[in-house]
Amino acid sequence: MNKKVKIILVSLCIIIILLTILAIQKNKPEEENTNLKIVSSFYPIHIITMNLVEGAQNVKEVSLTQNNVGCLHNYTLSTLDMKKIENANIFIQNGLGLENFMDKILQANKDVKIIDSSANITNTLQNNENVNPHIWTSIENYTKQVETISQKLCEYNPENSLIYKSNCEKYVQALNELKAKYDEQLAKLNSKKAICLDEALVYLANSIKMDVTYIETNHEESTLSADTMKNIIEKMNKENIKLIFIGEENNLSNAQTLANETGAQIIKLNSLLSGENNKDEYINAMTENLEILKEIGEK
Numbered sequence: 001m002n003k004k005v006k007i008i009l010v011s012l013c014i015i016i017i018l019l020t021i022l023a024i025q026k027n028k029p030e031e032e033n034t035n036l037k038i039v040s041s042f043y044p045i046h047i048i049t050m051n052l053v054e055g056a057q058n059v060k061e062v063s064l065t066q067n068n069v070g071c072l073h074n075y076t077l078s079t080l081d082m083k084k085i086e087n088a089n090i091f092i093q094n095g096l097g098l099e100n101f102m103d104k105i106l107q108a109n110k111d112v113k114i115i116d117s118s119a120n121i122t123n124t125l126q127n128n129e130n131v132n133p134h135i136w137t138s139i140e141n142y143t144k145q146v147e148t149i150s151q152k153l154c155e156y157n158p159e160n161s162l163i164y165k166s167n168c169e170k171y172v173q174a175l176n177e178l179k180a181k182y183d184e185q186l187a188k189l190n191s192k193k194a195i196c197l198d199e200a201l202v203y204l205a206n207s208i209k210m211d212v213t214y215i216e217t218n219h220e221e222s223t224l225s226a227d228t229m230k231n232i233i234e235k236m237n238k239e240n241i242k243l244i245f246i247g248e249e250n251n252l253s254n255a256q257t258l259a260n261e262t263g264a265q266i267i268k269l270n271s272l273l274s275g276e277n278n279k280d281e282y283i284n285a286m287t288e289n290l291e292i293l294k295e296i297g298e299k
């Protein structure tokens with residue numbers, strides 16, 4: 001074998017070895033990186049976490065569920081959801097029983113750290129002995145959820161605590177400004193009576209001190225019985241209730257019947273159960289809600 005052939009063979013060997021190393025590196029599963037994996041349970045929690053982790057190093061955040069699944073009542077975890085949980089370090093839940101699959105999460109990953117965003121919420125509402133878990137539609141509650149999640153992220157991932165704290169401060173400031181607008185521009189709605197046909201909106205109505213009667217409808221998926229409808233119509237006529245709140249995506253049939261019988265106005269609001277994958281979406285949607293609420297009684 002002459003020298004030239006030897007050089008070519010050696011070079012080829014080196015190239016093959018280098019290519020093999022490269023291929024191995026490329027195929028390395030992502031789990032082997034030192035990234036911190038955060039899984040948020042659903043849309044409102046996902047928006048909070050997106051805001052908090054922006055700029056954090058080696059952190060990956062995903063939502064367990066798709067942004068369009070709506071509320072988690074009776075939600076069944078898919079194989080893909082289980083995969084997300086298996087390699088997660090932190091799972092962030094709304095809490096108050098909304099995630100009724102927590103036992104499955106802990107079975108799939110006993111080391112995952114759980115953050116319960118509802119830990120500092122004290123103004124929970126009850127209906128038929130069940131706690132209403134849709135706390136985020138009150139800006140005040142939502143702000144507490146942001147702060148609780150931020151504190152826990154700092155504790156579990158101190159390397160990024162300065163980022164979490166600064167993101168939290170910025171976000172809370174924006175939320176406080178929005179809350180001040182609600183207080184200032186919606187004072188005329190204080191004590192005003194309304195029927196709320198979406199359990200998620202009752203915290204919003206309460207936060208602006210409206211006097212709401214809320215009817216559990218599973219976000220208007222359940223048809224109300226003739227008896228229930230009759231009782232609501234009687235109450236509305238007796239107490240001169242002229243407003244009906246429903247969620248944007250809700251079915252209109254119950255609300256329409258009530259409106260026809262009482263002359264009440266139907267007010268559609270965004271309950272933040274689904275939406276775009278955009279970290280500003282809570283503020284955008286709540287600003288739109290403010291505009292709609294401001295119009296009440298103006299026409």
Ligand SMILES: [Zn+2]
Binds near residue numbers: 071072134200
């Ligand atoms: Zn719900």
